[in-house]
Amino acid sequence: MSANRVGRRFAVRVSRVGRLGFVFWALSCFGCGDAGDESLAGVANTQPPSKRFVQQQAMIEMRDGIRLNTEIYVPRDGSGPWPILVTRTPYGLGHDDDGFHRYLSRHYRELVDDGYIFVFQDIRGRYASEGEFAMQRAPAAVTGRSIDEATDTQDTIDWVLENVPEHNGKVGMLGVSYGGWLTVMSMLDPHPALAAVSPQASPADMFLGDDFAHNGAFRLAPSFGYVALMETGKLNAPFQFDQHDAYEWYLDLGPYSNVNDRHFKEPRPTWEAFMANPNYSDYWKRASVLSYLEQIGLPALHVAGWWDAEDLFGPLAIYDGLEEWDEQNLSSLVVGPWRHGGWSSGDGRTLGAIDFGSPTAVTYRAQIQRAFFAHHLKDQPNSGAWPAGEATIFQTGTNAWRSFDDFPPASKQTRLYLGADRSLSLGEPLEAGSRQYVSDPESPVPYMPRPMPGFWQGGQALWKVTDQRFVDRRPDVLSWQSEPMSKPLEICGAIDVHLVASTSGTDSDWIVKLIDVYPEDYEANSELRGFQLMVADEVFRARFRDSFETPSAVPANRPVAYDFSLGSRCHTFLPGHSVMVQVQSTWFPLIGRNPQTFVDIPSASASDYRSAMQKIFAGGEGSYLSLPVVDLSDAARLFEESGP
Numbered sequence: 001m002s003a004n005r006v007g008r009r010f011a012v013r014v015s016r017v018g019r020l021g022f023v024f025w026a027l028s029c030f031g032c033g034d035a036g037d038e039s040l041a042g043v044a045n046t047q048p049p050s051k052r053f054v055q056q057q058a059m060i061e062m063r064d065g066i067r068l069n070t071e072i073y074v075p076r077d078g079s080g081p082w083p084i085l086v087t088r089t090p091y092g093l094g095h096d097d098d099g100f101h102r103y104l105s106r107h108y109r110e111l112v113d114d115g116y117i118f119v120f121q122d123i124r125g126r127y128a129s130e131g132e133f134a135m136q137r138a139p140a141a142v143t144g145r146s147i148d149e150a151t152d153t154q155d156t157i158d159w160v161l162e163n164v165p166e167h168n169g170k171v172g173m174l175g176v177s178y179g180g181w182l183t184v185m186s187m188l189d190p191h192p193a194l195a196a197v198s199p200q201a202s203p204a205d206m207f208l209g210d211d212f213a214h215n216g217a218f219r220l221a222p223s224f225g226y227v228a229l230m231e232t233g234k235l236n237a238p239f240q241f242d243q244h245d246a247y248e249w250y251l252d253l254g255p256y257s258n259v260n261d262r263h264f265k266e267p268r269p270t271w272e273a274f275m276a277n278p279n280y281s282d283y284w285k286r287a288s289v290l291s292y293l294e295q296i297g298l299p300a301l302h303v304a305g306w307w308d309a310e311d312l313f314g315p316l317a318i319y320d321g322l323e324e325w326d327e328q329n330l331s332s333l334v335v336g337p338w339r340h341g342g343w344s345s346g347d348g349r350t351l352g353a354i355d356f357g358s359p360t361a362v363t364y365r366a367q368i369q370r371a372f373f374a375h376h377l378k379d380q381p382n383s384g385a386w387p388a389g390e391a392t393i394f395q396t397g398t399n400a401w402r403s404f405d406d407f408p409p410a411s412k413q414t415r416l417y418l419g420a421d422r423s424l425s426l427g428e429p430l431e432a433g434s435r436q437y438v439s440d441p442e443s444p445v446p447y448m449p450r451p452m453p454g455f456w457q458g459g460q461a462l463w464k465v466t467d468q469r470f471v472d473r474r475p476d477v478l479s480w481q482s483e484p485m486s487k488p489l490e491i492c493g494a495i496d497v498h499l500v501a502s503t504s505g506t507d508s509d510w511i512v513k514l515i516d517v518y519p520e521d522y523e524a525n526s527e528l529r530g531f532q533l534m535v536a537d538e539v540f541r542a543r544f545r546d547s548f549e550t551p552s553a554v555p556a557n558r559p560v561a562y563d564f565s566l567g568s569r570c571h572t573f574l575p576g577h578s579v580m581v582q583v584q585s586t587w588f589p590l591i592g593r594n595p596q597t598f599v600d601i602p603s604a605s606a607s608d609y610r611s612a613m614q615k616i617f618a619g620g621e622g623s624y625l626s627l628p629v630v631d632l633s634d635a636a637r638l639f640e641e642s643g644p
Helices: 035-040 109-114 149-163 178-188 220-231 246-253 258-262 269-276 282-287 313-323 360-377
Strands: 023-025 053-061 067-075 082-089 117-122 167-176 194-200 300-305 331-336 391-395 400-404 412-418 424-426 433-439 477-481 489-503 509-517 532-541 560-573 578-584 612-618 624-630
Touching: 053 149, 067 149, 082 149, 082 178, 082 360, 109 360, 117 149, 149 167, 149 178, 167 178, 167 360, 178 194, 178 313, 194 313, 194 360, 220 246, 220 269, 246 258, 300 313, 300 360, 313 331, 313 560, 331 360, 391 489, 391 560, 412 578, 412 612, 424 578, 433 477, 489 509, 489 532, 489 578, 509 560, 532 560
Parallel strands: 082 117, 082 167, 167 194, 194 300, 300 331, 331 391
Antiparallel strands: 023 053, 053 067, 067 117, 391 400, 412 424, 412 624, 433 612, 477 578, 489 560, 489 612, 489 624, 509 532, 509 578
């Protein structure tokens, strides 16, 4: 069930009079070469940011009198005017040894070479900014207040345009994760000078598929850890676990009702909201970007990673939601083989044990992101052409960049049937039957090998590319595996699940994984022999099978059909590789334990958590995955010069 749309409240405002703030101008400006022209000719400037920028600090006053801490970096070389790039964040403004923002030498290095004025800002209530922080502050039209993240961005842009010299009047904005969401909110109600935006890994709906819940299944470790991180004070405050194994810590925690008594001694507004809203209520809908998407009048580059453990749903849903309004083809999509934010630093050639054959993150930053902002913000004839394809997608398996005019591309939906044994069949139903297992909330399946760190202490990083053999053949995990592929199996698009299952309880979680099994004689890397690479995965909470707003008990011991999606992927199962499907009912502590009884989970007691017999039905009327099969063998590859 998609989120309901609400009426559009966004209108372009005329520029307001800038508000004065205290500004500190760094001393001495001297010429250091024409960095923009050099970089466009292929010569990078290797000088540190302290030699290339004049640093300014300002407390910029918002329309309600609150002042936000802002750092501004103007190129020293005098070759302006330059466009302005804005990044807003709740995570603080980190610096290098010279006291300059670290993004200038890392994440934005390629953009620095092209010549921009960079603006970094703490959002209200965080770090050095004044005011009260609110997690995913809803638009002003919904709250009835005069301010929201869009108005704070507008006021910031007003001030910068009026107080910072040598700009060309064009502003871009970008950010990752929460910064991506801030970019989306500013895009929905844009300042007139905002000319291009890039929301990267932005959450779209925290109940349906992003950080806090997926299909209504509460993500315990990410949610608890994030509340502790963000609402303990104005600065990031990672929770201090007193056990080495976070799995054991969360199991010892018991029901959610123990959180406040044992750990959150003072109120945490977001945790209280989680506990008060276990269903898809207005609380979640107000925060959902999907409620506000309509025609956007400026170019947007949406960025996602196939193995993003936090926000893969978001950017794909935002891009898809804008498509019906995008008559001018202003909205573009990039998806690469990355973890959360993995495109923004490093070379992106590998993720865990998987080698993609080229520096995919460098390709993105140097040839996609760089071209996007140069094309839309610079008035230079040699700024480079923006790629023609609307979607630039990295196809894993074959490790090739592809360009599509529409995403997902046309495909042939082909059923992958589960058998009554461990077998899979592509296109042809197998003999009817069933397999079963016992799901025990007291011994849940771990989402990554133990001992595991807390989610925000490293547990979020690489678990999606962990070899799934660590749970294969557990008694509470069912696996199905095909014969080795005789020819490539290419999929690109949404992977849908039709799961026919029963439970002896009155509620259940169903976790389904699509896995690429490497050959036992894999020659390219002996460490990958037999490796089980999770390509796609998702959880569905059974009580929401008919409605996310109004849950209902599951009829015990009766087969029920559950239809949900593993999301979109673009992957090739190569010859010699096998396809595997895994099904389980716990994924701990990524997903909070389901009591497997139909109770109010936030107020459940320990006695409500009970074991259940789970049964998966196979055959023509049973369970299958619907794969978007394509043939891209003749499709052109992009960025071949970026290969090894």
